[in-house]
Amino acid sequence: MKFITCVDRECSKNSPDFAKTMNSRIKVRRPKKAFTSPLDLDRVDRAILRSLQRDASVSNVALAQKVHLSPAACLRRVERLKAMGLVRRVVALLDPVQLGLGMLVVIGVVLDRSTPESFANFEKAVQKVPGCLECVVVTGEFDYFVTIRTQDNESFNHLHATELLYLPAVRQIRTFVVLKQVMSTTELPIG
Numbered sequence: 632m633k634f635i636t637c638v639d640r641e642c643s644k645n646s647p648d649f650a651k652t653m654n655s656r657i658k659v660r661r662p663k664k665a666f667t668s669p670l671d672l673d674r675v676d677r678a679i680l681r682s683l684q685r686d687a688s689v690s691n692v693a694l695a696q697k698v699h700l701s702p703a704a705c706l707r708r709v710e711r712l713k714a715m716g717l718v719r720r721v722v723a724l725l726d727p728v729q730l731g732l733g734m735l736v737v738i739g740v741v742l743d744r745s746t747p748e749s750f751a752n753f754e755k756a757v758q759k760v761p762g763c764l765e766c767v768v769v770t771g772e773f774d775y776f777v778t779i780r781t782q783d784n785e786s787f788n789h790l791h792a793t794e795l796l797y798l799p800a801v802r803q804i805r806t807f808v809v810l811k812q813v814m815s816t817t818e819l820p821i822g
Contacts, residue, residue: 691706739805742775743800
Protein backbone atom coordinates (compact mmCIF):
# COMPACT_ATOMS: atom_id res chain seq x y z
CA MET A 632 0.00 0.00 0.00
CA LYS A 633 1.37 3.45 -0.90
CA PHE A 634 1.16 6.46 1.41
CA ILE A 635 0.77 10.09 0.58
CA THR A 636 1.09 12.72 3.27
CA CYS A 637 -1.38 15.58 3.24
CA VAL A 638 -0.19 18.68 5.05
CA ASP A 639 -2.61 21.41 6.12
CA ARG A 640 -5.47 19.86 4.14
CA GLU A 641 -3.68 20.22 0.80
CA CYS A 642 -5.40 16.99 -0.30
CA SER A 643 -8.81 18.51 -0.86
CA LYS A 644 -11.46 16.95 -3.10
CA ASN A 645 -10.35 19.20 -5.97
CA SER A 646 -6.64 18.44 -5.77
CA PRO A 647 -4.89 15.96 -8.08
CA ASP A 648 -3.50 14.10 -5.04
CA PHE A 649 -7.00 13.45 -3.76
CA ALA A 650 -8.06 12.08 -7.14
CA LYS A 651 -5.00 9.81 -7.21
CA THR A 652 -5.82 8.69 -3.70
CA MET A 653 -9.36 7.74 -4.56
CA ASN A 654 -8.57 6.16 -7.94
CA SER A 655 -5.60 4.02 -6.90
CA ARG A 656 -6.68 3.30 -3.32
CA ILE A 657 -3.71 5.04 -1.78
CA LYS A 658 -4.09 5.44 1.94
CA VAL A 659 -3.78 9.07 3.07
CA ARG A 660 -1.60 9.56 6.13
CA ARG A 661 -2.25 12.74 8.13
CA PRO A 662 0.63 14.41 9.99
CA LYS A 663 0.93 13.39 13.61
CA LYS A 664 -0.63 15.76 16.10
CA ALA A 665 1.63 18.06 18.08
CA PHE A 666 2.81 17.08 21.55
CA THR A 667 0.10 18.01 24.03
CA SER A 668 1.00 16.24 27.28
CA PRO A 669 3.53 13.88 28.83
CA LEU A 670 1.04 11.09 28.14
CA ASP A 671 1.91 11.48 24.44
CA LEU A 672 5.41 10.14 25.10
CA ASP A 673 5.88 6.56 24.03
CA ARG A 674 7.96 3.90 25.75
CA VAL A 675 11.10 4.79 23.76
CA ASP A 676 10.83 8.54 24.47
CA ARG A 677 10.55 7.78 28.19
CA ALA A 678 13.54 5.43 28.05
CA ILE A 679 15.61 8.11 26.31
CA LEU A 680 14.66 10.72 28.94
CA ARG A 681 15.44 8.34 31.82
CA SER A 682 18.82 7.52 30.34
CA LEU A 683 19.72 11.16 29.66
CA GLN A 684 18.80 12.10 33.24
CA ARG A 685 21.27 9.56 34.57
CA ASP A 686 24.08 10.45 32.18
CA ALA A 687 23.65 13.12 29.52
CA SER A 688 27.22 12.59 28.32
CA VAL A 689 26.33 9.18 26.87
CA SER A 690 27.13 8.96 23.18
CA ASN A 691 24.28 8.79 20.71
CA VAL A 692 25.42 5.33 19.62
CA ALA A 693 25.40 4.02 23.22
CA LEU A 694 22.03 5.65 23.89
CA ALA A 695 20.60 4.12 20.71
CA GLN A 696 21.75 0.67 21.86
CA LYS A 697 20.15 1.17 25.28
CA VAL A 698 16.76 2.09 23.80
CA HIS A 699 16.97 -0.37 20.87
CA LEU A 700 16.96 2.18 18.03
CA SER A 701 19.30 2.97 15.18
CA PRO A 702 21.63 5.89 15.95
CA ALA A 703 19.89 8.09 13.35
CA ALA A 704 16.41 7.40 14.77
CA CYS A 705 17.68 7.96 18.30
CA LEU A 706 19.25 11.30 17.38
CA ARG A 707 16.01 12.43 15.71
CA ARG A 708 14.07 11.56 18.85
CA VAL A 709 16.52 13.36 21.15
CA GLU A 710 16.39 16.46 18.96
CA ARG A 711 12.57 16.31 18.95
CA LEU A 712 12.49 15.99 22.76
CA LYS A 713 14.77 19.04 23.00
CA ALA A 714 12.63 21.00 20.53
CA MET A 715 9.56 20.13 22.61
CA GLY A 716 11.25 21.71 25.64
CA LEU A 717 11.44 18.48 27.63
CA VAL A 718 15.24 18.75 27.79
CA ARG A 719 15.91 22.30 28.96
CA ARG A 720 19.71 22.08 29.04
CA VAL A 721 22.58 19.68 29.61
CA VAL A 722 24.91 20.34 32.54
CA ALA A 723 27.68 18.71 34.58
CA LEU A 724 26.90 18.02 38.25
CA LEU A 725 29.91 19.07 40.30
CA ASP A 726 30.94 17.72 43.69
CA PRO A 727 30.43 20.63 46.11
CA VAL A 728 32.57 19.14 48.90
CA GLN A 729 35.59 18.68 46.62
CA LEU A 730 35.12 22.27 45.46
CA GLY A 731 35.23 23.53 49.05
CA LEU A 732 31.47 24.22 49.26
CA GLY A 733 30.60 21.62 51.88
CA MET A 734 28.08 23.64 53.88
CA LEU A 735 24.45 23.43 52.80
CA VAL A 736 21.95 25.82 54.36
CA VAL A 737 18.18 26.03 53.97
CA ILE A 738 16.67 29.39 54.87
CA GLY A 739 13.04 30.08 55.63
CA VAL A 740 12.08 33.63 54.67
CA VAL A 741 9.02 35.64 55.77
CA LEU A 742 8.35 38.90 53.96
CA ASP A 743 7.04 42.13 55.54
CA ARG A 744 4.12 42.41 53.17
CA SER A 745 2.39 40.00 50.85
CA THR A 746 2.20 42.31 47.86
CA PRO A 747 3.17 41.56 44.28
CA GLU A 748 5.86 44.25 44.44
CA SER A 749 7.50 42.84 47.59
CA PHE A 750 7.51 39.33 46.12
CA ALA A 751 8.97 40.60 42.82
CA ASN A 752 11.67 42.66 44.56
CA PHE A 753 12.70 39.76 46.78
CA GLU A 754 12.76 37.29 43.89
CA LYS A 755 14.92 39.59 41.79
CA ALA A 756 17.37 40.22 44.64
CA VAL A 757 17.72 36.63 45.83
CA GLN A 758 18.92 35.54 42.38
CA LYS A 759 22.05 37.63 42.95
CA VAL A 760 22.98 36.00 46.28
CA PRO A 761 26.25 34.06 45.85
CA GLY A 762 25.79 30.32 46.32
CA CYS A 763 22.00 30.46 46.04
CA LEU A 764 20.97 27.17 44.43
CA GLU A 765 17.22 27.36 44.72
CA CYS A 766 14.43 29.63 45.86
CA VAL A 767 10.85 28.39 46.07
CA VAL A 768 7.58 29.99 47.16
CA VAL A 769 5.87 27.85 49.80
CA THR A 770 2.70 27.70 51.81
CA GLY A 771 2.63 27.76 55.58
CA GLU A 772 4.74 29.66 58.08
CA PHE A 773 7.28 30.91 55.52
CA ASP A 774 6.91 32.69 52.19
CA TYR A 775 10.09 31.20 50.67
CA PHE A 776 12.68 28.52 51.21
CA VAL A 777 16.13 29.38 49.90
CA THR A 778 18.89 26.79 49.52
CA ILE A 779 22.46 28.06 49.68
CA ARG A 780 25.85 26.34 49.29
CA THR A 781 28.83 27.92 50.99
CA GLN A 782 32.25 26.95 52.35
CA ASP A 783 31.75 26.88 56.11
CA ASN A 784 30.20 28.69 59.11
CA GLU A 785 32.45 31.70 58.70
CA SER A 786 31.61 32.19 55.03
CA PHE A 787 27.90 31.73 55.75
CA ASN A 788 28.04 34.29 58.59
CA HIS A 789 29.68 36.75 56.20
CA LEU A 790 27.01 36.04 53.55
CA HIS A 791 24.28 36.46 56.16
CA ALA A 792 25.68 39.78 57.38
CA THR A 793 26.42 41.26 53.95
CA GLU A 794 23.70 39.85 51.68
CA LEU A 795 20.82 38.05 53.37
CA LEU A 796 20.00 40.72 55.96
CA TYR A 797 19.69 43.29 53.18
CA LEU A 798 17.28 41.41 50.94
CA PRO A 799 14.26 43.65 50.28
CA ALA A 800 10.99 43.29 52.22
CA VAL A 801 12.32 40.58 54.54
CA ARG A 802 10.79 40.52 58.02
CA GLN A 803 12.29 37.26 59.26
CA ILE A 804 14.98 34.80 58.22
CA ARG A 805 15.25 31.41 59.89
CA THR A 806 18.37 29.40 59.10
CA PHE A 807 18.56 25.60 59.03
CA VAL A 808 22.08 24.20 58.67
CA VAL A 809 22.05 20.81 56.97
CA LEU A 810 23.90 18.25 59.11
CA LYS A 811 23.68 15.43 56.58
CA GLN A 812 22.31 15.36 53.07
CA VAL A 813 20.56 12.01 53.01
CA MET A 814 19.37 12.18 49.41
CA SER A 815 19.62 14.58 46.51
CA THR A 816 18.80 13.91 42.88
CA THR A 817 18.03 15.74 39.68
CA GLU A 818 16.20 12.75 38.17
CA LEU A 819 12.46 13.19 37.65
CA PRO A 820 10.21 10.13 38.10
CA ILE A 821 9.42 9.33 34.47
CA GLY A 822 7.11 6.33 34.20
